[in-house]
Amino acid sequence: EVHLVESGGALVQPGGSLRLSCAASGFGFSDYWMHWVRQAPGKGPVWVSRIHSDGSFTSYADSVKGRFTVSRDNAKNTLFLQMNSLRAEDTAVYYCARDFPGFHNAFDFWGQGTVVTVSS
Amino acid sequence: EIVLTQSPGTLSLSPGESATLSCRASQSVSSSRLAWYQQKPGQSPRLLIYGASSRATGIPDRFSGSGSGTDFTLTISGLEPEDFAVYYCQQYTDTPPLFTFGPGTKVDIK
Numbered sequence: 001e002v003h004l005v006e007s008g009g010a011l012v013q014p015g016g017s018l019r020l021s022c023a024a025s026g027f028g029f030s031d032y033w034m035h036w037v038r039q040a041p042g043k044g045p046v047w048v049s050r051i052h053s054d055g056s057f058t059s060y061a062d063s064v065k066g067r068f069t070v071s072r073d074n075a076k077n078t079l080f081l082q083m084n085s086l087r088a089e090d091t092a093v094y095y096c097a098r099d100f101p102g103f104h105n106a107f108d109f110w111g112q113g114t115v116v117t118v119s120s
Numbered sequence: 121e122i123v124l125t126q127s128p129g130t131l132s133l134s135p136g137e138s139a140t141l142s143c144r145a146s147q148s149v150s151s152s153r154l155a156w157y158q159q160k161p162g163q164s165p166r167l168l169i170y171g172a173s174s175r176a177t178g179i180p181d182r183f184s185g186s187g188s189g190t191d192f193t194l195t196i197s198g199l200e201p202e203d204f205a206v207y208y209c210q211q212y213t214d215t216p217p218l219f220t221f222g223p224g225t226k227v228d229i230k
Contacts, residue, residue, distance in 0.1 A: 035219075044208055045157075045165060047219035059217040095164055103170060105212035105219075106155040108177075110164035 002026040002109045004096050009114030016086050016118070022079040022096030022111055030054070030074035033099035035107060036081045038092035038116075046092075049081065050099070064090075086118045122147050124209055124222035132230040139196040141225045143209035148189045153212040156185055156194045159224075160205045168207075169194065196227070204229050 008020040020036070036048040049070040050059045058070050069082040079096050094114050097107035123146040131139055143154070151172040157165035167176040169185035172192055182197045196203055209222040 037219075044221045044224050045210075046221065050217060061218070100155075100167070100170060103152070105153045106167060106170045106210065107157075107165075108167050108170075110166070112164055 002098065004098065004109060004111030006094060006096055006111045006114035009094060009116045011117045011119065012086055013120050014087060014118055017082070017084045018086065018116060020081040020083065020094055020096075020114060020116070022081075024077045024079065024096075024098075027098070029077040032101060033104060034070075034072065034079045035097045035099060036068075036070060036079075037095045037097050037107065037110070038090075039095070039113075040089075040092045045095070048094070051079070083116070086116075088118050090116060091118050092116060121218065122149060122211055122213060122220060124211060124220055126207075126209060126222040126225045128225060129223075130226045130228060132228055133199055134230045135199050135201055137199055139194075139199055139203075139227055141194040141196075141207055141227075143187075143192040143194070143222050145190045145192075145211060149192075149211045151188050154185075154187070154192050155210045156183075157208045157210065158203075158205045159208065165208065199227070203227065 003025045005023045035050045037045050039045045051070045067085045071080045096111045098109040100106040100108040125144045127142045154172040156169040159165040173185045184195045186193050206224045206226045208224045212219050
């Protein structure tokens with residue numbers, strides 16, 4: 001069974017940094033592209049970032065480009081999101097999601113999310 | 121950037137009735153790149169439909185997707201109690217890579 005468990009969410013001040021982790025199990029993690037998607041309270045999901053299976057290619061939404069960095073450790077089946085220069089508008093539940101294999105245009109499994117709150 | 125609009129915002133129906141949810145794109149979307157998700161309170165989204173009309177693994181056949189170009193539809197034939205939730209459409213473009221979601225349609229119990 002596919003399992004994605006996020007951690008690392010916290011209350012942080014504007015301008016601060018945070019590193020999120022996503023532990024994956026139940027599938028061949030190193031074979032899959034992975035994503036981070038966030039959802040502000042009462043809003044729809046918003047895609048944040050994508051990383052290819054071997055970590056060679058990454059993509060970001062314009063709103064986080066230059067501030068967030070996605071990475072992965074395939075030996076430890078773990079996905080990361082380093083978030084710097086955090087802003088109030090980054091407040092959201094952050095989900096890691098598995099890329100829909102073969103299509104690369106949807107998300108077929110999601111974790112339960114970790115809450116990031118940016119506030120002074 | 122392609123913007124997705126969903127209607128109605130809220131749909132109030134009774135169990136057993138059918139629901140028709142609309143997703144309209146600001147530009148033409150390849151059918152292969154349109155997906156639908158269900159999200160219940162306190163849960164993460166669940167993939168229902170990919171490629172505009174193909175059901176994801178384990179999704180009951182009362183869920184069906186259709187459409188092309190700029191107009192897509194999710195139909196739920198015979199609402200079950202567990203179907204009352206928020207539904208999002210999502211599209212993908214690859215130059216540059218960008219996934220966008222609609223604002224959602226809430227299906228609640230009448």
